Amino acid sequence: MNRSTATVTAAAPRAWRLPALLLMLAAWLVYHTLSARLPVAQWPGALLPRADATLPQLVVRYGWLPRFAIALIAGAALSLAGVVFQQVLRNPLAEPLTLGVSAGAYLALTIAAVAAPALAVDMRFAVALAGAALAMFATMAMTWRKGFAAVSIVLAGMIVNLYCGALSVILTIVFERSLTSVFIWGGGSLVQNGWASVVWLLPRVLACGVATALLVRPLTLFSLDDGSASQLGMSLKWTRPLALGVAVTLSAFVASAVGVIGFIGLGGPVLARLMGARRVRDQLLWAPFVGALLLAIADQAVQSLPSVLGELLPTGAAVALCGGPLLLWMLRRVHIEAPRPASAENAPPRRALTMPALLLGGLLVAAVVVSLLFSTTLHGWQWTGAQQWSDVWFWRVPRLAASLGAGVMVALAGTILQRVTGNPMASPDLLGVSGGAMLGMLAAAVVASAPSTPVLLAGSSAGALICLVTIVALGRRSGFAPEHVLLAGIALSAFSQAVVMLATASGGAYANLLRPLQYGSTYLIAPATAIAVGACTVVAVVVAYLGARWLEILPLGANVANALGVGAQRARLMLLALAAILTAGATVVIGPMSFVGLMAPHLARLLGFPRARSQMLVAALIGGLLMVLSDWLGRNMIFPQQLPAGVIATLLGGPYLMWLLRR
Amino acid sequence: MTASVRFNGKRRLALAGLGAAALMAAGARSARAADAAGAVSAAASISGSAAGSAAAPAARVVVLDWPLTEVVLSLGVVPVGVSRPAWYAKLDGVPALPPSVVDTGLLYQPNFEVLAALKPELIVITPWHAPLRGLLERIAPTLTVQLFGPGIDVYPAVHAATRKLADALGRNAAADALFAQADARVADASARLAGFRAMRRPVYLLRPIDDRHIAVFGRNSLFGGVLHALGIDNAWQDFADPQGMTEADLGALARHADAQVVTIGVPSGVAAQLARSPLWGALPFVRQNRVQHIGPLPALGGLVASMRFADSLAGALQGVTQ
Numbered sequence: 001m002n003r004s005t006a007t008v009t010a011a012a013p014r015a016w017r018l019p020a021l022l023l024m025l026a027a028w029l030v031y032h033t034l035s036a037r038l039p040v041a042q043w044p045g046a047l048l049p050r051a052d053a054t055l056p057q058l059v060v061r062y063g064w065l066p067r068f069a070i071a072l073i074a075g076a077a078l079s080l081a082g083v084v085f086q087q088v089l090r091n092p093l094a095e096p097l098t099l100g101v102s103a104g105a106y107l108a109l110t111i112a113a114v115a116a117p118a119l120a121v122d123m124r125f126a127v128a129l130a131g132a133a134l135a136m137f138a139t140m141a142m143t144w145r146k147g148f149a150a151v152s153i154v155l156a157g158m159i160v161n162l163y164c165g166a167l168s169v170i171l172t173i174v175f176e177r178s179l180t181s182v183f184i185w186g187g188g189s190l191v192q193n194g195w196a197s198v199v200w201l202l203p204r205v206l207a208c209g210v211a212t213a214l215l216v217r218p219l220t221l222f223s224l225d226d227g228s229a230s231q232l233g234m235s236l237k238w239t240r241p242l243a244l245g246v247a248v249t250l251s252a253f254v255a256s257a258v259g260v261i262g263f264i265g266l267g268g269p270v271l272a273r274l275m276g277a278r279r280v281r282d283q284l285l286w287a288p289f290v291g292a293l294l295l296a297i298a299d300q301a302v303q304s305l306p307s308v309l310g311e312l313l314p315t316g317a318a319v320a321l322c323g324g325p326l327l328l329w330m331l332r333r334v335h336i337e338a339p340r341p342a343s344a345e346n347a348p349p350r351r352a353l354t355m356p357a358l359l360l361g362g363l364l365v366a367a368v369v370v371s372l373l374f375s376t377t378l379h380g381w382q383w384t385g386a387q388q389w390s391d392v393w394f395w396r397v398p399r400l401a402a403s404l405g406a407g408v409m410v411a412l413a414g415t416i417l418q419r420v421t422g423n424p425m426a427s428p429d430l431l432g433v434s435g436g437a438m439l440g441m442l443a444a445a446v447v448a449s450a451p452s453t454p455v456l457l458a459g460s461s462a463g464a465l466i467c468l469v470t471i472v473a474l475g476r477r478s479g480f481a482p483e484h485v486l487l488a489g490i491a492l493s494a495f496s497q498a499v500v501m502l503a504t505a506s507g508g509a510y511a512n513l514l515r516p517l518q519y520g521s522t523y524l525i526a527p528a529t530a531i532a533v534g535a536c537t538v539v540a541v542v543v544a545y546l547g548a549r550w551l552e553i554l555p556l557g558a559n560v561a562n563a564l565g566v567g568a569q570r571a572r573l574m575l576l577a578l579a580a581i582l583t584a585g586a587t588v589v590i591g592p593m594s595f596v597g598l599m600a601p602h603l604a605r606l607l608g609f610p611r612a613r614s615q616m617l618v619a620a621l622i623g624g625l626l627m628v629l630s631d632w633l634g635r636n637m638i639f640p641q642q643l644p645a646g647v648i649a650t651l652l653g654g655p656y657l658m659w660l661l662r663r
Numbered sequence: 664m665t666a667s668v669r670f671n672g673k674r675r676l677a678l679a680g681l682g683a684a685a686l687m688a689a690g691a692r693s694a695r696a697a698d699a700a701g702a703v704s705a706a707a708s709i710s711g712s713a714a715g716s717a718a719a720p721a722a723r724v725v726v727l728d729w730p731l732t733e734v735v736l737s738l739g740v741v742p743v744g745v746s747r748p749a750w751y752a753k754l755d756g757v758p759a760l761p762p763s764v765v766d767t768g769l770l771y772q773p774n775f776e777v778l779a780a781l782k783p784e785l786i787v788i789t790p791w792h793a794p795l796r797g798l799l800e801r802i803a804p805t806l807t808v809q810l811f812g813p814g815i816d817v818y819p820a821v822h823a824a825t826r827k828l829a830d831a832l833g834r835n836a837a838a839d840a841l842f843a844q845a846d847a848r849v850a851d852a853s854a855r856l857a858g859f860r861a862m863r864r865p866v867y868l869l870r871p872i873d874d875r876h877i878a879v880f881g882r883n884s885l886f887g888g889v890l891h892a893l894g895i896d897n898a899w900q901d902f903a904d905p906q907g908m909t910e911a912d913l914g915a916l917a918r919h920a921d922a923q924v925v926t927i928g929v930p931s932g933v934a935a936q937l938a939r940s941p942l943w944g945a946l947p948f949v950r951q952n953r954v955q956h957i958g959p960l961p962a963l964g965g966l967v968a969s970m971r972f973a974d975s976l977a978g979a980l981q982g983v984t985q
Binding site: 122193378524 | 768772775776795913930931940942946947
C-alpha cells in the first residue's frame with residue numbers, strides 16, 4: 001500500500017494533463033462535426049424536443065446525438081470491464097474480448113442470421129446477449145474445478161474465443177452472402193437512427209457500475225496473490241466469478257448494442273494507470289472516463305473524415321486503428337511491474353520422452369498416408385489407385401507438405417514465445433507478426449489490380465519483416481521485458497486487424513479474397529512453395545534445438561541467466577527473432593492460425609513434458625499432426641467446399657484442450 | 664470511356680423513348696473499344712493451348728462467378744460446373760441453373776480435383792481469381808472476364824463481357840439477339856417512365872441491410888447504369904465501391920430532400936424496424952410517401968438483370984407523377 005501511495009504522489013503533478021488533453025480534443029471534434037451538420041445558432045432547436053424542428057435538426061437529434069451518447073456509454077462500460085478483468089485475472093492483457101464474450105455474441109448473431117434471419121433482425125439484443133452469456137458459462141464451467149484460478153480463466157477464455165471464432169468463420173465462408181449485417185456488427189458500427197439503443201444500454205451499464213462499486217474492496221485484494229488474499233478473509237471461490245460476471249455482463253451489453261469494439265477495454269485502463277491511477281478505486285473511477293472520451297474521440301474523428309472513408313470505416317476498426325499506434329507510443333513510458341505470481345497450476349508428472357514421441361511420430365505417418373490416398377471425389381469416398389495418383393498428386397502433396405511444415409513451425413514459435421515471455425497467452429499472432437504478414441498481403445492485393453501468388457507472397461513477407469523489425473526495435477528499449485514485447489505485439493496486431501477488418505467490412509472483392517487467407521488456408525500452395533516451407537522447417541527445428549538451453553534458463557529470470565553465463569538480453573532477442581521468422585514463414589503460406597501456436601505447447605506441457613527440449617519436440621509433432629489432419633478434413637468434410645486448415649485445427653483441438661483443462 | 668456514355672441533362676430529355684436504346688448501343692460499343700484499348704482485363708485473352716478454341720468453341724465450360732454464370736446462361740450455354748450453384752439461386756439469378764450443373768466449391772477456393780475431373784474446355788474467371796490462374800491453366804484454358812473494378816462502370820462492362828464471352832463460346836448470334844432484346848426492353852421501360860422523367864426528380868436506389876444501415880447504389884453500379892440509360896438522375900453522387908454500392912447512414916440520405924426512393928429487396932423484418940425509426944420517419948421522402956419497393960434482384964448481373972431492373976423500376980415509378 002505504501003508503495004502505491006508513493007507512486008500516486010509522484011505522478012500527481014502530471015495526472016491532470018492527459019484527461020484535460022483528451023477532453024479538449026473531444027470538445028474540439030464535437031464542435032467540428034456538429035457545426036458541419038448544423039449552424040451553431042440552430043443547435044438549441046436540435047437539442048430541445050420541439051415539434052417544429054427542421055430536417056438537419058432532426059438528423060442531429062436522432063442521428064448525431066444518440067451516436068455521441070452511445071459512444072460515451074459504450075466506451076465507459078468497456079473500459080470499466082477492462083479494469084475488472086485485469087484486476088481479477090492479474091493479467092494486463094485481459095480485456096472484454098479475451099474471455100470470448102464478443103466471440104460468443106458474434107457467433108450467436110451469425111447463427112441467427114443464417115438460421116432465422118427475422119429473429120436476427122427483431123431480437124438482435126437478445127440473441128447477442130444469449131451468445132455472450134453462453135460463452136461466459138463455457139469459460140466458467142472449464143475453470144470451476146480449479147477454483148477459477150487466474151491462469152485457467154485466461155486460457156479457457158482464449159479457447160472459447162478461438163472456438164467461437166472458428167465456427168463463425170466456417171459459417172461466414174459457407175453463407176457469406178447472407179451475412180452482410182453481421183459483418184457490419186463485427187466491425188463495431190456506432191451508427192444510430194433514434195434513441196432506442198441509448199435508452200436500452202444506459203440503465204444496464206449504470207446498474208453494472210453500481211455493482212462494481214460495491215465490489216471495490218474485494219477487487220483491491222486481488223492485487224495480492226491467492227494465498228494472501230484468502231488469509232485476509234476473502235473467499236476467492238465466490239468473489240472472482242462475481243466480479244467477472246459483472247464485467248462480462250457489462251461487455252455483453254455493449255457487444256449486443258453496438259458490436260465488437262476492441263482495444264477500449266485494454267487502452268482505457270492502461271491510459272488511466274499512466275495518468276497515475278494506481279489504486280483500484282482510482283482506476284475504477286478514471287478508466288471509464290478515459291474510455292468514454294477515447295471512444296467518443298475515435299467516433300467523432302471517423303465522422304469528420306471525408307465521406308469516402310467516413311462511411312466505410314466502422315468505428316470499432318477505427319478505434320483499433322488509432323489505438324494500436326497510441327499504445328505503441330505509450331509503451332515507451334509505461335512501467336509495467338514484474339508479473340505478479342499467479343497461483344501455480346498443478347504440474348502434471350514428467351514422463352519419459354521416447355514412447356510418446358514414437359507414438360506421435362507413428363500417428364503422423366499414418367495421417368500423411370491417409371491424407372494423400374483417401375478422399376472424397378465426385379463419386380463419393382475413394383482410395384486413390386495408382387492410376388489416379390498421377391492426376392491428383394499435384395493437388396495433394398504440396399499442400400500436405402506445407403501444412404505439416406507450417407504446423408511444426410508455428411508450434412515451435414508458440415513454445416518459444418510462451419517460454420520467453422512466461423505468459424500463457426503468448427502466441428505468434430500476439431507477437432503481431434501474423435498481422436503484419438496479413439497487412440502486407442492486403443497492400444499487395446490492393447496495389448496490384450490483378451494480384452498473383454508471387455505478388456501476395458512478396459507482400460506478406462515484407463509485412464512480416466517490417467513488423468518483426470518494429471517489435472525488435474521497441475523491445476530493445478525495455479531490454480526485451482516480456483510484457484513490453486507482448487503489449488507491443490498486441491498493439492501491432494490490433495492495428496493490422498483493424499486494417500484488414502476495414503478491407504473486409506467494406507465488402508467487395510478484396511474481402512472475399514482476404515477472408516480465406518486470414519484464417520489459414522493451405523489452398524494456393526505450388527510445389528516450389530512447399531519445398532521452401534519444408535527447407536525452412538528443417539532449419540527451424542535445428543536452430544530451435546540449439547536454443548533449447550536458453551529456453552530452459554530464461555524463465556528462471558534475468559539474474560539467474562546472467563549468473564549462468566547466458567546474456568539474458570541477447571538470448572531473448574535471438575529467440576524472439578527466431579519465433580518471429582518461424583511465424584512469418586508459416587503465415588506467408590497458410591495464414592495466422594492462432595490455435596496451433598497457442599495450444600500445441602500447452603498440450604505438450606499438459607501431457608507431461610515441461611522441459612524445453614522435450615516440450616518443443618512434442619509440440620512440433622502435435623502441431624504437424626494437427627495441421628495434416630486439419631488439411632485433410634478441410635478438403636473432405638463438406639466436399640466440394642474446402643475449409644481453412646487453421647479453422648479445422650481449432651475445432652479439432654479445442655474440445656480436447658477443454659477436457660484437459662477441466663481434469 | 665465514360666464520356667460518350669454520360670450525357671447532360673438537356674440531351675437526356677431529348678432522348679426519351681427509343682433514343683435511349685440507340686444510346687445504350689453506343690455505350691456498349693465505346694465500352695468494348697475501351698476494353699480492347701487495354702483496360703485492366705485486357706489480359707483476358709484465352710491462354711495457352713486455347714489459341715485454337717476461338718475456331719472450335721468450347722462446349723464444356725466451368726464458370727467461377729455468379730454474375731458471369733448469368734451471362735453464360737443467357738447466351739444459351741449451360742456450364743458443366745459452377746461455384747456453389749445454390750448461391751446463384753439465392754442471389755435471385757435468372758435464367759435458372761439446371762440441377763445437373765456440378766458444384767465446384769467455394770467462389771475463390773474452387774476444388775481443383777473436382778475441376779480436373781470435369782475435364783472442362785474453358786474456365787471463366789474474374790480478375791479476383793488471378794492468384795488461381797496459374798493452377799487453373801493446368802486444367803483448362805482460362806478466360807478472365809471483368810464486370811467490376813476500380814474506375815470501371817458496371818453497366819458498360821456488362822456489355823463488353825457479354826460480347827467477349829459470346830466470342831469465346833461461339834455464340835455471337837445469341838449475343839446479337841440478347842443485345843437487341845435488352846435495347847428494346849430498356850426502350851420500353853424508358854417510354855413508361857416518360858411521365859416520371861418529366862419531373863426531373865433524382866432517385867435513391869437503396870437496399871436496407873438492417874435497421875441502422877442502408878446500402879445505396881452509386882452511379883457506377885449496374886442499376887445506376889440502367890437508371891442513367893433511362894434518363895433519370897441518381898440522387899447518390901458520392902463514392903461507391905467497385906461493385907457500385909456503399910453503406911450510407913440515414914443522415915447522409917437527408918442531403919437530397921426532393922429525392923424519390925426505390926428500395927430493392929428489403930430483408931424480412933427490416934421494413935418494420937425502419938418504420939419504427941424516428942430518423943427514417945423524419946426523412947422527407949418518407950414523410951411525403953415517395954418510397955417505392957421492388958423485389959429482390961442481383962446487385963451484379965448481366966443484361967438479363969439489367970432488363971429485369973428496368974422493368975421493375977418502370978413498374979414502380981410509372982404511376983408516380985407528383
